[in-house]
Amino acid sequence: MKVYQKHIVLVVLFIVGLVNNAMATVTLPSFFTSNMVLQQKANLPIWGKSTETTVKVTTSWDKKNQIAKVVNGSWEVNVKTPVYGGPYSITINDGTELELTNILIGEVWLCSGQSNMEMPLAGWGKIDNFKEEIAAANYPEIRIIQADHVESAQPLTDLKVQNGGWQLCSPETIGEFSATAYFFARKIYKEKHIPIGLIHSSWGGTLVEAWTSAGALKTIHDFDAELKAMQSAEDKAALEKKYNADMQVWTAQLEKADKGMQGTTAMWAMPDLKDESWKTMELPAFWENKGLTDFDGVVWFRKTITLSDNFDGKEAALSFFADDDDKVWINGTYIGTTAGYTVNRNYTIPANILKKGKNTIVIRIYDGAGGGGIYGTPDELTIKSGSETVSLEGAWKYTIGANLKDLAAKPYMPQGQNRPSAIYNAMINPLLKVRLAGVIWYQGESNEKRAEQYQTLFPLLINDWRAKFNNEKLPFYFVQLANYKAKKSEPSQSEWAEIREAQFKALALTNTGMAVATDIGNGEDIHPKNKQDIGGRLALIALDKQYGVKTNYSGPLYKSYAVNGKNVTVDFTFNEGIKAKSGILKGFAIAGADKVFYWAEAKIEGNKIIVSSDKVSVPVAIRYNWADNPDGNLTNASGLPASSFRTDAWPGITHGKK
Template identity: 35%
Template structure:
């Protein structure tokens, strides 16, 4: 027999013996250094070839027994208020002990490239102030789990990764938005913060959805279940199967999400699919209707889009995708959208200012999830229009101290029934904004910053920007 073949067979035999006599097998996110959600029933699960498994938590010395069914087991640990480090011991006849376990607040960070973008930046695309942030990143109370990027044809049980305390080396490779969110929360709440990052650039929302949640869309092709990696990260269900399904049941406080650019060709479908995805995740997670805070995509026209005919054709649809995200906030309970009309970068889809994004997500979480009602988080929100002669009067919620950043605004347009828009003059009044243009004597509709690229300039006294918006419901361009 060939020597290489012999040693290959021997190695396989030894591996099989090790598997047969292995300790309890846990998903990667149950490991040393993990963070469990405080004051909760935090589930832990895994596999064993024994009949029962006992899990003991050091914070209360309680033991929980689980029966093993078809090789799987699961227990729920009653967690205390934030603290640690603790240990969790798992025993099926052979003990393993998870060390340096913290109890605190756990969030999942998901989406596409603007969530994935690490503090070190992408090639030729830096993150603002990254060097300073990375240099000062050492904090044992912030734990980060960077999930492997996997797209799979069936739901998986594990997403590979490792818990690490924040350090310059770790945060340089971690989501700039998610780390900024964690840093802000930890500084304000004074408790351990755990972030699980599962994000992948350039991905459709369909890839993050389960097969069941996509069933109302017969035009979406669900991949054949052959238990294999998919060739394309944008195959429907692939990222849900590979990166979200393994986490289902892990006790979390909530999710932060930054995605949408890849669906800019289909804003109407996005408005249906995105809320359906959130509802499905919540149902499957089975830990309650957790907060879901997301980022509205920033305005941009990249250099490549200026040169690409196909991309140029998509540009008129970009503001409609932002509009779909704006409308989704009303459709998704316990949600919130961070508006970033003022931090886009004209020539890149990856604006370098990630700290402002983190700050706005944090403000939302502090106010809506942690009871800091004195922390503002909302910008002006268009409510209604009234036509008076040749002017349109706009009203807003969260409109105290309305102002234009540069003293006036060139982002307003007005149209009559012919649907032809002209640049308009906008004046702030005691009740809102008056909009008019000499070319339109009988106005019907107003639009604000409703373009692929616009630098938002309408703010309230708390310094939060308004989303782009329109007052008409005219057909989205094909």
């Protein structure tokens, strides 16, 4: 055959191949792709759809063929996986062959939660040493798959994923992936050299009930109205109508309560306002870290700046980040408003507003919960015209316009992804047939206002997932919330401490583990950048409980207490080598029957701690690290921090909130 004829034959064969691929009738769930990891030593299903009558599935590790009947367009077979290894392939043929290659058998972990689980190495996360960590992330036997953010009123059967499915962990792929999940897998892999598959399905700013099935939530009746509205357009319309009416009334009350407003006129935005009595705050910063601890409401900020000729009468741009909503005036002229704490403010200042010399910028911030203020980095708080940029970092005058404590509670209706069960339906339900080694979870920040309810919701989610994955012993390891917000000089109530208590109580469930993180957070950043230790601490739990590696994976955990005169003796599990991490023990508080807590002296006797205070002659209760941003230093031979705890059951600040 002549050369040109051979070329013609090859072209024809290539075209035939394309046609066959185009006519291929087998379709698979999105997470069945080449490069995937399947759970070792498991009996697991492989399933999909076809327009043919039968499908043959061949697995290379045992060279077995299975024939599945196609019923109503769907088929399924069960395969047995060996001990870890590979690479292998799976061939699926219904008349047109589809081959999945470079498959590893190993350990598959589901990684879920809100933004601290979602936080990537690079991107918006930029964890500690992210450039070096990404450059070193060459672990081809760690495989990753990233779920897209999707929510649904009804359970879905397929997961929407990014990047076409499974990818090998490399410097090119890891940058936008969960840092916590990656460091968890890396530590296990370095110790055991078992292939690890990470299914990352998380979503920042989400509530635990959104990750829980409707069936489970119906058993507690806290979300019946919302669940009913998700099933009925009529009920949804009625719920939205009531919510919108309530919000209109509440917003009017807020505007009326705002001292900076007089009717519709922003009196505090006037350029000639006398603001000498206003306090000063260094920006950018969350105001909780600058003296307005636990404040939610309206704060007005004013700054007078001097501008050059480049700004005189010119159009300009004002940029900053705000939490939650803002309104802006410049030289008394209203510029605009933006809602949403993750939105970068980029305001265009029309020509003839700015002038050479002194100019007054007024920003009214409304914050409904959590951190509030004008935040970000100094280079994100600027005003610019042409080639000249002026930093607005530094001292701003501020005063309070309205305190939400003076108003009725803001109406609330879960919407979008935070509707009960909405994320479970779209981002967990499609995975229920997947066989897992376990789950790692980092969530709770968004439920802080309902921390007492979290004592019910969190174990409900764990048991729900175990039931839905058909594995009542499914390992479930989670992160206790890190330290955050401003430190307080005296013992006080704390929503974050109450969330941590709920997480601690979830350890009563079997096959659970908790990574304590109150020593590696950041008071000014809800997203601590030390994800290496977070992932590593989760891995220590898994290594000890599942992989036969003896580790010291926990700091001391409260067990019991006994009162003896003025002293209270506290006992712990994981008490071997109990000690202060440095200096004297800190973080303990003590109270009598009056429920007033005072800082206490704590000393170690054997493997127990004796707590007392001259201010409490008849002690009744002990608390440790009971704060948003505690500084307790109790540890043990592991060097890991003790969990916060309390011995009392007095109603907290989230009591009864649902």
